[in-house]
Amino acid sequence: MRTPLSGTQFVLAAHGYTASIASIGASIRSLQYHGRNLIVPFEANQVRPFFRGAILAPWPNRVVDGRYTFGGVEQQLSITEPSRGHALHGLVSWLNFEAVKQASNRLILSATIEAQPGYPHKVTVEIEFALDVTGLQTTVTALNVGPNAAPFGAAPHPYLVAGEGRVNDWMLELPAHRILTVTPGRLIPLRLRDINSGDLAALDFRRPRAIDDTLIDQAFTGIDRDKEGTATVRVTTNAGSGVALSWGSECPWVQVHTADQSERSIDRIGLAVEPMTCPPDAFNSGVNLQVLEPAGSTRASWTIRAID
Numbered sequence: 001m002r003t004p005l006s007g008t009q010f011v012l013a014a015h016g017y018t019a020s021i022a023s024i025g026a027s028i029r030s031l032q033y034h035g036r037n038l039i040v041p042f043e044a045n046q047v048r049p050f051f052r053g054a055i056l057a058p059w060p061n062r063v064v065d066g067r068y069t070f071g072g073v074e075q076q077l078s079i080t081e082p083s084r085g086h087a088l089h090g091l092v093s094w095l096n097f098e099a100v101k102q103a104s105n106r107l108i109l110s111a112t113i114e115a116q117p118g119y120p121h122k123v124t125v126e127i128e129f130a131l132d133v134t135g136l137q138t139t140v141t142a143l144n145v146g147p148n149a150a151p152f153g154a155a156p157h158p159y160l161v162a163g164e165g166r167v168n169d170w171m172l173e174l175p176a177h178r179i180l181t182v183t184p185g186r187l188i189p190l191r192l193r194d195i196n197s198g199d200l201a202a203l204d205f206r207r208p209r210a211i212d213d214t215l216i217d218q219a220f221t222g223i224d225r226d227k228e229g230t231a232t233v234r235v236t237t238n239a240g241s242g243v244a245l246s247w248g249s250e251c252p253w254v255q256v257h258t259a260d261q262s263e264r265s266i267d268r269i270g271l272a273v274e275p276m277t278c279p280p281d282a283f284n285s286g287v288n289l290q291v292l293e294p295a296g297s298t299r300a301s302w303t304i305r306a307i308d
Contacts, residue, residue: 159270
């Protein structure tokens, strides 16, 4: 039997949740709760569209022009977002992960980023998926197995689905007080601003409200958290059901994108919510950028759950 285009398939099930994981990019191919989609799915024998459900590392979002300097050495990454001229979403999204452990409700996958032009570092990335009553928890652990310090950041890339309809039909609760403004077109970071500034009011979802036709493709920070340090974004229908994504303090940023596309069949069919350990272009700004010393490691986790 041929392996599907999205890689080896793994199915987890527990407490009404069913998750399908594809080995290419350690991608969450589908996630359902009692048969209801919580993310935009894709087919097993399909090249994964638009980073749906993939793990983003060793950087999330963009490195502007694919250029940065680390340890006094200038590096040039491959340009993987030609329309804007940037290096997009890291290097692991097309790696084929191997299973380390597998059970009915738990899976651990592993792959290694090999030293290469633009990123001369060797980092092993381990992804653990676990289903329980709280939903699907994903934990990313990175270990520097090379001889030199390595810059690192990570994020997930699920497109959340509240229910029937499209993004315009749903409500969003995004408890963030600051936003990273960007240039038109190329989305190059400019500066942090308070979200209560007058011209940013359309992007203020601290109180739940309808998304309607608002276009969102920004990184947010200054996020309200509960007493355990957990931040939560909620996407719901008018009836109150939907999906939530929660994460810890290791991710001080979240990118939110309304998935606008020119093709009607895929336009605004899910809301991308990406908790990030660092902001866009962190390889240049250094903001929240993790530096893994040889044998050093880091970890981040997040959970997707249904809202009934």
